[in-house]
Amino acid sequence: MHNSPGFLDLDLPDDFWIPIPLDTNNLSSLSPFLVPQDHLGSSGTFYAMAAFMFFLFVFGTSINSLTIACTFQNKKLRSHLNYILVNLSVANLLVSGVGSSTAFCSFACRYFVFGSLACKIEGFAATLGGMVGLWSLAVIAFERWLVICKPLGNFTFKPEHALACCFVTWVCALAAAAPPLAGWSRYIPEGLQCSCGPDWYTTNNKYNNESYVMFLFCFCFAVPFATIVFCYSQLLVTLKMAAKAQAESASTQKAEREVTRMVVVMVLGFLVCWMPYASFALWVVNNRGHSFDLRLATIPSCLSKASTVYNPVIYVLLNKQFRLCMKKMLGMSADEDEESSTSQSTTEVSKVGPS
Template identity: 80%
Template sequence: MRGNRIEEYPDDFWIPIPLETNNITALSPYLVPQDHLGSKALFYSLSAFMFVLFVAGTAINVLTIACTVQYKKLRSHLNYILVNMAVANLFVSCAGSFPCFYCFSSRHMALGQLGCKIEGFAATLGGMVSLWSLAVIAFERWLVICKPLGNFTFKSEHAIFFCGLTWCCAMSAALPPAVGWSRYIPEGLQCSCGPDWYTTGTKYNTESYVMFLFYFCFAVPFSCIVFCYSQLLFTLKSAAKAQAESASTQKAEREVTRMVVVMVLGFLVCYLPYTFFALWIVNNRGQTFDLRLATIPSVFSKSSTVYNPVIYVLLNKQFRSCMKKMLGMSGGDEEESTTTQSVTEVSKVGPS
C-alpha cells in the first residue's frame, strides 16, 4: 500500500481520494477486477442496467432521427433541436453506455487508460450537447410563444446555428480534461470514466475545472431553463385568465404547465446528482464516503439518453404520430388531428 501523497502515484495509476476514505487500493482498475469495492451481483446488475440503457437509448434516438429524415413535416426549427439532442444521446449511448456495460461485466476498466479517456470524453461531450440543447429548447419556446422580440421569427437557420453552438459549448467543457485542465480517470466502481473531481493540489487544477463545470455547464443552462419556462407559464396563465370561458385554452394551459414541470424535473434528475456530488467532494476533502455512491451520478446522467427523448419527443404528438406510422401502428391520423388542434390553441395563447 502506498502513502497518501498524491505525487507518489504515476499519471497512469488511479489516484482517486485520500486514504481516510478506506477505498484506496493498490489494485489498478485497468488490470484487475475491483471486487473489493462491491459484490459481483452489484457489478453484473449495473452491467445489465447499462445494456438496457444502450438498447433503449439507441433505439429511441435512431427512431427519432429516422422519423425526421422520412417525414418532411417534422423538419421544423424546434424538431431540428430535438434531432440534435437525439444525435448527442446516440453518441452517449454508443460511446458511453455500451463501454460501461462491457466494463461492469468485466468488473474493472477493461478498456485501459486510453479507452478510459475516450469513454470519458465521449460521454461528457454528448451529455453536454444534450444539456445545452435543453436550454436552447426552453429559449426557443420563450421566443416563439412569449414573443419578447416582437415580430421576430425563429427560423430553421436560427435552429441550426444554436445546434452548432451547443456542440461548441460542449466541446469547451469536454476538451480541457483531455489537454491537461483536469483529466479523465475511472470513477465510482471504476467501470466508467469522467473528469477528475477527486484529487486536489495537483498540476491538473481539478478544483477550478469543477467550478467551471458548475457555473458554465449547470448554473447557466439551468437559469436559462427556469427563466424561459417561468415566463412561458406566466404568459400562458395570463392568456388563460383572459379567456376563462374557453375550455380549450384552459386545457392547453394545464397541459403546457404539466410538461414544463416534467421537463425541469427531468433536467434536475439528470444533472443535479453529478453536480451536487462533485461539489461535495471538492468542498469536503478527506471526508469518508462510499465509492458505490459515486457511481450513482454517472448512471443517472447516462440514463438521460432514454428519458429525455421520452419527455421531449414521445410527448410530442406529431413525433409520436409519425413514429406510429413508421412502425405500422394505427392511430396516426387521429393524433395528427389532435396535434393540429393543440398547436392552434397554444399559438393563440402567445401575445400578438
C-alpha cells in the same frame, strides 16, 4: 488527495485514482485497467450496474435512432424545434453508443477492460455528448420562450436560427470536454472504476481539478439551469394569462394544462439528470478529507447517462406530432382523435403571446 485515515491517493496521475489500504504493497494489483475491482463492491453490485447500462444502451440507442430516422423520413417534422430535438438525439446517441456500451462491458468484467487510452476516449465522448444534450435542453427552453412569449415582437425563429443554436451547443460542449485532454483536470475511472469521466474527486495541483469542477458547475450546469427556469417560468406566466383571457375556451384551457405538465416534467427531468452529479462533485470539492463510498460516486454518473432514455421520452414521445409519425413509421395505426387533438392544441398554443 483523499486524507481519510487508512487511504492514500495513488500517484499515478495519467492512469487512475482509487482509495487503498496504506499497507498494500503491490499497487498494480488494484489497477482498474488490469484486475476486477472486487474490493470496491460485491459482484452483484457490478452485475446490477451492467444490466442497467445494457438497458440504457439498448433503449437509448433505439429511441434516439428512431427519432433521427423519423425526422428524415417525414418532411412535416423538419421544423426549427425538431432540428434541436434531433441535435439532442445525436448527443444522446454519442453517450449511449460510447459511454453506456463501454460501461456495460466494464461492469460485466468488474473493471475497465479497455485500458487507459480508451478511458480518456470514453470520458471525452460521454462528457461531450452529455454537455451537448444539456445545452440542447436550454436551447429548447429558449426557443419556446421566443416563439410563445414573443419577447422580440414579430421576430420569427427560423430553421437557420435553430441550426446556429445547435452549432453553439457543440462549441460550448467542446469548451467543457476538451480541457481534460489538454491538462486542465483529466479523464480517469470514476465510482466503481468501470466508467470514466472528469476527475472531480482528487486534489492534484498539477491538474487544477477544483477550478475545473467549478467551471463545469457554473458554465455547464448553473447557466443552462437558470436559462431553463427563466424561460419556462415566463412561458407559464404567458400561458396562464392567455387561459385567463380566454376562460370560455375549453381548448385553450386544455392546452395550458398540457404545457404546464410538460414544463414541470422537463424541469424535473433536468434535475434528475444533472443535480446529483453537480451536487456530489461540489460536495467533494468543498469537503476534502471526508471519506465517501465510491458506490455512491457511481450513481450520479449513471443518472446522467440515463438522460439518453428519459430525455427523448419527455421531449419526443410526449410530442404528439412525433409520436404519431413514429407510430406510422413502425406500422402502427394512428388515432384520428389524437391527430385532431394535436392540431387543435398546436393551434391554440401558437396563438398565445402578447399580441
